[in-house]
Amino acid sequence: MPLVDVEVLDIQRMSSGDHELDRVLGGGVVPGGVVLLGGEPGIGKSTLMLQAVLNMAAASPRVLYVGGEESPEQVRMRAERLGHVPPNLFILAETNVQEILKELEKNRPTAVVIDSVQTLYLPEIESAPGSVSQIRESASALTRFAKQHHVPLFFIGHITKEGSLAGPKVLEHMVDVVLQFEGERHHAYRMLRAIKNRFGTTAELGLYEMQGTGLQAVDHPSDALLGQKSGEDGLSGTAISAAVEGVRPMLVEVQALVSTAVYGTPQRSGTGFDLRRLNMLLAVLEKRCGFKLASKDVFLNMAGGLRIQDPALDLAVVAAILSSALDVPLPWGTVFAGEVGLTGEIRPVPRLTQRISEASRMGMKRLFHSAHARNVKAPEGSSLELIPVQQVSDLHGRLF
Numbered sequence: 001m002p003l004v005d006v007e008v009l010d011i012q013r014m015s016s017g018d019h020e021l022d023r024v025l026g027g028g029v030v031p032g033g034v035v036l037l038g039g040e041p042g043i044g045k046s047t048l049m050l051q052a053v054l055n056m057a058a059a060s061p062r063v064l065y066v067g068g069e070e071s072p073e074q075v076r077m078r079a080e081r082l083g084h085v086p087p088n089l090f091i092l093a094e095t096n097v098q099e100i101l102k103e104l105e106k107n108r109p110t111a112v113v114i115d116s117v118q119t120l121y122l123p124e125i126e127s128a129p130g131s132v133s134q135i136r137e138s139a140s141a142l143t144r145f146a147k148q149h150h151v152p153l154f155f156i157g158h159i160t161k162e163g164s165l166a167g168p169k170v171l172e173h174m175v176d177v178v179l180q181f182e183g184e185r186h187h188a189y190r191m192l193r194a195i196k197n198r199f200g201t202t203a204e205l206g207l208y209e210m211q212g213t214g215l216q217a218v219d220h221p222s223d224a225l226l227g228q229k230s231g232e233d234g235l236s237g238t239a240i241s242a243a244v245e246g247v248r249p250m251l252v253e254v255q256a257l258v259s260t261a262v263y264g265t266p267q268r269s270g271t272g273f274d275l276r277r278l279n280m281l282l283a284v285l286e287k288r289c290g291f292k293l294a295s296k297d298v299f300l301n302m303a304g305g306l307r308i309q310d311p312a313l314d315l316a317v318v319a320a321i322l323s324s325a326l327d328v329p330l331p332w333g334t335v336f337a338g339e340v341g342l343t344g345e346i347r348p349v350p351r352l353t354q355r356i357s358e359a360s361r362m363g364m365k366r367l368f369h370s371a372h373a374r375n376v377k378a379p380e381g382s383s384l385e386l387i388p389v390q391q392v393s394d395l396h397g398r399l400f
């Protein structure tokens with residue numbers, strides 16, 4: 001068939017009632033779209049999905065939550081904590097896929113959540129629930145139903161310690177959208193990212209804070225992630241980075257602690273930061289700045305416990321390490337945005353204008369950026385000073 005003859009239907013997206021989730025999905029829930037939500041145990045996957053179905057039930061005739069992990073009483077209790085429980089939200093405690101399909105055929109819900117895909121099984125397959133073949137066959141049977149009847153379907157899946165979706169990677173290929181819910185368990189902040197999205201960009205990011213009443217959207221990440229109070233000089237070892245996660249600019253506090261190693265081999269650890277990248281930056285500081293760090297322990301910490309993957313963090317990491325090693329605090333209002341190369345040069349980063357506006361909006365005083373960046377200018381009426389730096393040694397000279 002000629003491609004031009006294929007009729008294009010205008011997809012009517014449905015809101016999940018959660019603007020962060022809608023944004024990450026690419027503008028709402030797509031009928032017949034199959035979403036896999038992955039995350040570590042206890043991070044809040046069930047909470048996120050239950051909140052979404054509570055909202056969707058307000059706008060849609062029949063929403064179904066299939067829970068194979070928790071009893072209906074447990075789910076009811078959580079729902080009570082999250083908000084009003086509407087009468088058209090149904091729960092099914094079942095893990096047999098054939099039984100689930102029977103219910104779906106009979107009641108035709110308008111949206112379905114399966115918590116979790118690892119508990120599903122098809123009786124005709126011999127292996128145990130959670131095995132690769134069970135997950136693959138169970139998920140594909142339910143996916144077929146979703147596609148046929150244009151019902152949005154959400155699978156919750158667990159992630160192993162190593163970070164892969166437990167069981168089958170195959171599931172990632174089968175579904176339309178793969179979302180990942182992440183954060184440090186002992187911190188309140190959670191990030192929702194799309195790893196794959198057939199209906200939209202994967203650049204969007206959702207940010208939440210876990211509270212007693214559920215997950216609340218964080219609209220202004222910088223306010224939440226800046227540890228220092230405005231106007232107050234920080235302690236040595238802290239630096240602020242103008243980071244961009246997805247398309248959202250946010251100011252993030254980076255903390256470093258450099259101390260003399262007590263044991264033979266110095267320790268290096270990074271919470272929320274890639275350890276290999278940290279080792280690389282330390283090697284650059286050693287070689288290009290003449291900074292002897294070989295006998296020092298170095299600890300690095302991202303405020304809020306978020307794992308931010310922006311290379312522009314490099315410059316703030318370097319500044320925090322220098323500040324801690326010299327025990328000199330950075331003056332208040334200093335922000336960094338630049339990538340550090342192996343030769344010690346500071347490289348330009350994308351979306352610099354957005355980073356500058358965010359720093360300016362937060363009342364920062366000066367921003368260090370790469371001397372190679374083009375078209376750098378502060379927004380009108382802003383008092384933000386822009387300082388180009390070429391090399392890490394320049395940065396060292398300018399700061400201390």
Ligand SMILES: Nc1ncnc2c1ncn2[C@@H]1O[C@H](COP(=O)(O)OP(=O)(O)OP(=O)(O)O)[C@@H](O)[C@H]1O
Pocket residue numbers: 039040041042043044045046047048069158210211212213
């Ligand atoms: N009353 C409360 N106040 C604040 N946070 C709470 C409260 N009750 C639960 N939580 C948070 O919710 C988390 C559990 O959320 P949830 O059960 O949705 O996670 P999950 O990812 O589905 O876990 P599992 O892997 O067990 O299915 C807890 O780890 C805790 O951080």
Ligand SMILES: [Mg+2]
Pocket residue numbers: 045046047069115
């Ligand atoms: Mg759960």
